[in-house]
Amino acid sequence: MATPYRIKRSAVPGKIPQVSDLQTGELALNTYDANLFTIRDRFAATGIATEVVNLTAGTEVTNVLYVTTDGDDDNTGVKLGDAKRTIKAAVGIATAGTVIKVSAGTYLEDNPIALPSQISIVGDNLREVSVTPQNQGDLFYVSPGNYITEMSFVGSANTGAIFAFNPNDIKYFAQSPYIQNCTNFIPRSIGLRVDGNHALGPLKSMVLDSYTQYNEAGIGASITNEGYAQLVSLFTICDETAVFTGSGGACDLTNSNSSFGNYGLVSDGVSPLKFSGTLLESAPVNSSVFTVNVGVSTLQVTGADYDHITGVLTATTASAHGFNVGMGVTLNGVGFTCDYDGGVTPLYYPSGNNGYVFEVKATPSTTTFEVNVGSVSTIRHTFYSPGSVSVNVTRPFDGQVVYFDHLYNTVSKVVVSSGGTGYTSPPTVTIDDPSTEWGITATAAAETLDGSVSDVLLISSGRGYTTTPSVTFSAPDVGFNTATGYVKTLPSYFAIESSTEITSSGICTITVNENIPFSVGVGTTVPFFKQSRLLASGHSFEYVGSGTTIAAALPKNGGIVIQDNEVDMTNGGLVVYTSTDQAGNFRIGEGVIINQLTGTISGNFYSKSLFANVTPLILALGGN
Numbered sequence: 305m306a307t308p309y310r311i312k313r314s315a316v317p318g319k320i321p322q323v324s325d326l327q328t329g330e331l332a333l334n335t336y337d338a339n340l341f342t343i344r345d346r347f348a349a350t351g352i353a354t355e356v357v358n359l360t361a362g363t364e365v366t367n368v369l370y371v372t373t374d375g376d377d378d379n380t381g382v383k384l385g386d387a388k389r390t391i392k393a394a395v396g397i398a399t400a401g402t403v404i405k406v407s408a409g410t411y412l413e414d415n416p417i418a419l420p421s422q423i424s425i426v427g428d429n430l431r432e433v434s435v436t437p438q439n440q441g442d443l444f445y446v447s448p449g450n451y452i453t454e455m456s457f458v459g460s461a462n463t464g465a466i467f468a469f470n471p472n473d474i475k476y477f478a479q480s481p482y483i484q485n486c487t488n489f490i491p492r493s494i495g496l497r498v499d500g501n502h503a504l505g506p507l508k509s510m511v512l513d514s515y516t517q518y519n520e521a522g523i524g525a526s527i528t529n530e531g532y533a534q535l536v537s538l539f540t541i542c543d544e545t546a547v548f549t550g551s552g553g554a555c556d557l558t559n560s561n562s563s564f565g566n567y568g569l570v571s572d573g574v575s576p577l578k579f580s581g582t583l584l585e586s587a588p589v590n591s592s593v594f595t596v597n598v599g600v601s602t603l604q605v606t607g608a609d610y611d612h613i614t615g616v617l618t619a620t621t622a623s624a625h626g627f628n629v630g631m632g633v634t635l636n637g638v639g640f641t642c643d644y645d646g647g648v649t650p651l652y653y654p655s656g657n658n659g660y661v662f663e664v665k666a667t668p669s670t671t672t673f674e675v676n677v678g679s680v681s682t683i684r685h686t687f688y689s690p691g692s693v694s695v696n697v698t699r700p701f702d703g704q705v706v707y708f709d710h711l712y713n714t715v716s717k718v719v720v721s722s723g724g725t726g727y728t729s730p731p732t733v734t735i736d737d738p739s740t741e742w743g744i745t746a747t748a749a750a751e752t753l754d755g756s757v758s759d760v761l762l763i764s765s766g767r768g769y770t771t772t773p774s775v776t777f778s779a780p781d782v783g784f785n786t787a788t789g790y791v792k793t794l795p796s797y798f799a800i801e802s803s804t805e806i807t808s809s810g811i812c813t814i815t816v817n818e819n820i821p822f823s824v825g826v827g828t829t830v831p832f833f834k835q836s837r838l839l840a841s842g843h844s845f846e847y848v849g850s851g852t853t854i855a856a857a858l859p860k861n862g863g864i865v866i867q868d869n870e871v872d873m874t875n876g877g878l879v880v881y882t883s884t885d886q887a888g889n890f891r892i893g894e895g896v897i898i899n900q901l902t903g904t905i906s907g908n909f910y911s912k913s914l915f916a917n918v919t920p921l922i923l924a925l926g927g928n
Contacts, residue, residue, distance in 0.1 A: 370407070371390065371405070375388050376389050381397065406426065422450070423450060424451040426451075430485055465494040466496070467510065469498070469503045494519075525555070526545075529575075533555045542851070568848045577631060579696070591824075595813050605690055610653075616674055623671065632664075636660060639687070704834055718792075721790060724756055726781060730750040794873075799878075848870045851863060
């Protein structure tokens with residue numbers, strides 16, 4: 305116990321206590337440090353005789369650990385006066401329900417720091433708590449139920465993520481980690497990486513509120529491999545990409561901003577194949593409703609090897625399984641015995657604690673596959689009796705895409721390789737015809753600057769391309785240096801708009817979002833994928849495309865906006881958004897643009913004056 309100090313109280317009401325004798329251990333009130341000592345008694349309304357007050361170095365509080373810059377990692381961390389020096393040391397002794405309080409200061413941390421489930425890290429203040437990763441790579445590996453707030457992250461260029469799932473300890477997420485009121489200043493870092501391959505569960509998600517990224521040439525948030533994120537007030541500055549979704553990742557983005565940098569909102573591709581169906585009825589040209597058999601066979605699991613250290617289960621099936629990596633499969637009733645009772649009592653897995661649906665991680669052979677079941681144990685398990693496995697088929701939903709028998713393409717862009725010389729007028733641009741009978745040839749027009757082709761405007765994307773077409777330019781008016789270029793294409797997926805319940809025989813009816821331009825017959829294969837999607841509401845773009853270095857990106861220093869870089873959709877990915885830019889122009893996706901300066905509404909199919917529509921309405925209502 306700490307040695308007590310004596311505070312002498314005045315017997316006269318209102319008079320400040322005085323130091324009687326420092327040599328005897330008596331202490332004046334105005335010298336104690338409130339952060340280190342606790343006074344357990346207060347002055348009464350009237351003076352009382354001198355009494356002893358015990359002032360100790362903080363009071364121990366259940367489930368709270370302290371980190372300070374003058375702490376020591378050998379300390380217990382349970383009191384301010386006995387604080388840890390690093391966040392990692394506090395995390396090392398934290399258990400579910402622990403709150404780690406980080407005092408103002410700068411902390412160099414031996415990363416990565418793997419957080420246990422259900423702990424919180426709370427900084428004193430966003431501006432006064434700075435965390436620097438000591439090593440290249442990820443800083444925090446988050447777990448279910450984590451909460452991190454009021455910190456800034458600083459340091460030299462780092463290609464890792466500030467927050468990510470732990471690839472070495474894949475957990476089942478029933479509750480999302482939550483990041484709030486933080487700032488990332490580390491160049492080339494990823495503020496938030498949600499990789500669904502490193503998590504289990506139906507969502508594999510993270511959420512955040514008020515997270516600023518000034519991480520030059522980095523990524524604000526990356527959501528991939530069917531991960532999911534809900535982001536509110538994510539502000540990115542000078543990022544290579546503000547927000548990215550890929551491989552079936554999905555993101556809801558609200559009240560956020562992308563400033564400067566190279567790209568804004570980017571969505572790329574689809575997930576691996578989830579399951580396939582076949583058409584039960586033929587459908588004519590321009591159909592959008594189809595009857596599909598999505599029923600699957602159940603296979604017997606004749607053997608299983610469970611690695612209790614990693615949680616990976618390698619299963620053997622009685623016949624060829626036909627599974628693909630990334631496909632969801634449902635496991636049932638695989639029997640094991642455990643060493644804990646000498647192998648007497650059989651146990652059947654999966655238990656359901658982590659669900660019954662798992663993603664295929666590898667297919668070593670036609671009759672073996674691997675899944676991570678997320679149940680790491682200290683006990684060895686031995687296969688006991690057969691179970692079953694089948695492809696996990698869900699009712700088709702908005703967020704999935706399909707194609708019919710073959711994946712066709714459209715033209716997305718014509719890129720100028722060489723502008724040529726000697727053009728006094730724009731040349732003719734010719735794109736090859738598609739090979740399908742129902743296809744439509746893409747069309748484009750060239751733009752010239754100083755005698756060279758500077759850009760190509762795509763007029764029609766065409767349809768029905770099975771290979772990438774070639775593009776040619778007509779010869780220049782003067783000379784022989786003809787412009788050259790190449791074509792970029794996009795796959796033509798059809799998004800699920802609605803579906804019926806799957807019957808017991810595996811039949812359902814799907815409706816897609818547009819009419820297909822060709823007929824399909826009975827038995828046509830219909831593969832299902834999860835689309836990469838980014839849904840952004842009220843997003844603000846400011847000077848996107850101007851670069852990742854703030855000094856050069858500023859307009860006053862020559863930064864140039866590239867409007868096309870605000871939103872980029874490739875390989876079947878989708879961005880649905882409403883936005884404003886630095887000029888105040890409002891966009892509803894790519895279809896509607898409201899220009900404040902000209903007072904016009906424009907889009908892919910029309911251009912009308914706001915004043916032409918609004919003024920007659922005002923007059924009809926008797927307005928002035």
